[in-house]
Amino acid sequence: MSDLLGYLITGLGIGAGFALVASGLVAIHRVTRVVNFAQGGFAVLAALLTSTLLSAGLPHGVAELGGVALGALAGLVVGVVAIGRPGTSPGTALIVTLGLGVLAYAIEVLIWGDQPRSFPGVPGVAEIGGARIPAHYLLIIAVTAVVFALMAWFFARTDLGRALTACASNRYAAQVVGIDVRRMGLLAFTIGGALGGLAGVLTTPVQQVTFDSDVTLIVNGFAAAVLGGLTRPAIALAGGLLLGVTQTVVAGYGGGAYQTEVALVLMLTVMIVQAARTGPVPEMAQ
Amino acid sequence: MTGAVDIGNLTVRYAGATALDDVSLSVAENEMTALIGANGAGKSTLVKALAGLVRPSSGTISVHGRLAHVPEGREMFPDMTVDDNLRLGGWRTRKRNTTPVYDLLPDLAAIRSRKAGSLSGGQQQMVAIGRALMADPDVLVIDELSLGLAPMIVTALVDHLRTLHATRELAVLLIEQNARLALDLCQHAYVLESGRIALHGPAATLARDPRVTAAYLGGHVTVTP
Numbered sequence A: 001m002s003d004l005l006g007y008l009i010t011g012l013g014i015g016a017g018f019a020l021v022a023s024g025l026v027a028i029h030r031v032t033r034v035v036n037f038a039q040g041g042f043a044v045l046a047a048l049l050t051s052t053l054l055s056a057g058l059p060h061g062v063a064e065l066g067g068v069a070l071g072a073l074a075g076l077v078v079g080v081v082a083i084g085r086p087g088t089s090p091g092t093a094l095i096v097t098l099g100l101g102v103l104a105y106a107i108e109v110l111i112w113g114d115q116p117r118s119f120p121g122v123p124g125v126a127e128i129g130g131a132r133i134p135a136h137y138l139l140i141i142a143v144t145a146v147v148f149a150l151m152a153w154f155f156a157r158t159d160l161g162r163a164l165t166a167c168a169s170n171r172y173a174a175q176v177v178g179i180d181v182r183r184m185g186l187l188a189f190t191i192g193g194a195l196g197g198l199a200g201v202l203t204t205p206v207q208q209v210t211f212d213s214d215v216t217l218i219v220n221g222f223a224a225a226v227l228g229g230l231t232r233p234a235i236a237l238a239g240g241l242l243l244g245v246t247q248t249v250v251a252g253y254g255g256g257a258y259q260t261e262v263a264l265v266l267m268l269t270v271m272i273v274q275a276a277r278t279g280p281v282p283e284m285a286q
Numbered sequence B: 001m002t003g004a005v006d007i008g009n010l011t012v013r014y015a016g017a018t019a020l021d022d023v024s025l026s027v028a029e030n031e032m033t034a035l036i037g038a039n040g041a042g043k044s045t046l047v048k049a050l051a052g053l054v055r056p057s058s059g060t061i062s063v064h065g066r067l068a069h070v071p072e073g074r075e076m077f078p079d080m081t082v083d084d085n086l087r088l089g090g091w092r093t094r095k096r097n098t099t100p101v102y103d104l105l106p107d108l109a110a111i112r113s114r115k116a117g118s119l120s121g122g123q124q125q126m127v128a129i130g131r132a133l134m135a136d137p138d139v140l141v142i143d144e145l146s147l148g149l150a151p152m153i154v155t156a157l158v159d160h161l162r163t164l165h166a167t168r169e170l171a172v173l174l175i176e177q178n179a180r181l182a183l184d185l186c187q188h189a190y191v192l193e194s195g196r197i198a199l200h201g202p203a204a205t206l207a208r209d210p211r212v213t214a215a216y217l218g219g220h221v222t223v224t225p
Helices: A002-032 A039-057 A061-085 A092-112 A136-155 A159-167 A170-174 A181-203 A214-227 A233-253 A256-278 B041-050 B082-089 B099-104 B121-133 B151-167 B179-185 B202-206 B210-216
Strands: A125-128 A131-134 B005-014 B017-025 B032-036 B058-063 B067-070 B140-143 B171-176 B188-193 B196-202
Touching: A002 A039, A002 A061, A002 A131, A002 A136, A002 A159, A002 A181, A002 A214, A039 A061, A039 A181, A039 A214, A039 B151, A061 A092, A061 A181, A092 A214, A125 A136, A125 B151, A131 A136, A131 B140, A136 A159, A136 A181, A136 A233, A159 A170, A159 A181, A159 B082, A170 A181, A181 A214, A214 A233, A214 A256, A233 A256, A256 B151, B005 B041, B017 B032, B017 B041, B017 B171, B017 B188, B017 B196, B032 B041, B032 B179, B041 B058, B041 B067, B041 B140, B041 B171, B067 B121, B082 B121, B099 B121, B099 B151, B121 B140, B151 B179, B171 B179, B179 B202, B188 B202, B196 B202, B196 B210, B202 B210
Parallel strands: B032 B171, B032 B188, B067 B140, B140 B171
Antiparallel strands: A125 A131, B005 B017, B005 B058, B188 B196
């Protein structure tokens, strides 16, 4: 029983990372209709920079903030290249993000090499219901909860958040009231970059990062985001947590070799059932 | 050329097709001007050019003061409340106080917490007008006020519009397919046909013009003046 509780809590920690990547995808897609395949790269870049900053002697907190800031900056740069030119279609922008993700591999290998990196997180072990949980997982869960609460407040209660939501809701009406939808798109990319970066700096102490770690993150993050139609952050959060828990439980009881496959089959089943009930995601149907 | 809006020799082309061809039009300050025409005449293109949403190929657009736009089809933010829809209307002016709009359009106050997507067409049109008023405009451009609405609702909206016009110094450009309504409501009018201004003059004069009566005044809603 304590084993299961342990898997559930560590799974929530892993899933929180997927959920942050997914929420970044959702934040960008809602406003720009672009599926950003460079999203996992923001996490990798942020994690690699954080490891360098910590090695250089910067304290924890500052180094992680630096990593998240790099993620946000990378998000802005990807946004400028992908949607900066007026009239770029979401399909074209998607290909651009894919290309930039591959370019990021070259830059990361050039600067950080191709060996796995990690850095220490919160030390110690917490005992919950008889299960011994590395304390860093609890930090991941707590930070993710706070970030999602802040995002809900930001999008519903602030003028800038409402303007972003307005662009997601009715792009033409947003233009009519004078909102610069392209600028809002760039802001969404920046927020997406910061969320991806946060996922990277939070999960690297429990999962080593290499230049191609973005594949796992984007596959799981995308699966979680699609569950909510790429538009609903709350369902992306639930999807990310479900994926994380399933993978950890499968790895704990059945073996780590199948954890990703089992989780993705589960997610595929959920999506097929959902599509049969409500129809496909509109942009996917085009 | 001293109106609230002056458009001079405006031409707009989409991929080679000419939507507006050498259009000149003026909206006087504190007056209501109608632009009537059939579907595809170029009315909505003119509104989009005025609102800066399409780039003209040539010509000039001069707006004296702030312009706000009530778009065709209302264009709500459907998952947001009426209050949030109104607040977004003040985005350009950074004005967020919705009370003056509720004072002008009291019917909106009762539905301020409802999602805009759940409202009737008439209520949405009222929200669209309120949202435009949040920009504190000197010129209000209304694209198809009556489109898809029951005659009774249109009459109520027109009453609101008359009250607004009487209480604020506001120039109004009303783009309408319902020519009878537009000519009854406005002081001046233009007739747009195939992207060109075919006729213009005082609305009362145009309402008696045989070319207008033959082409546009058959069986439309009549609004009591």
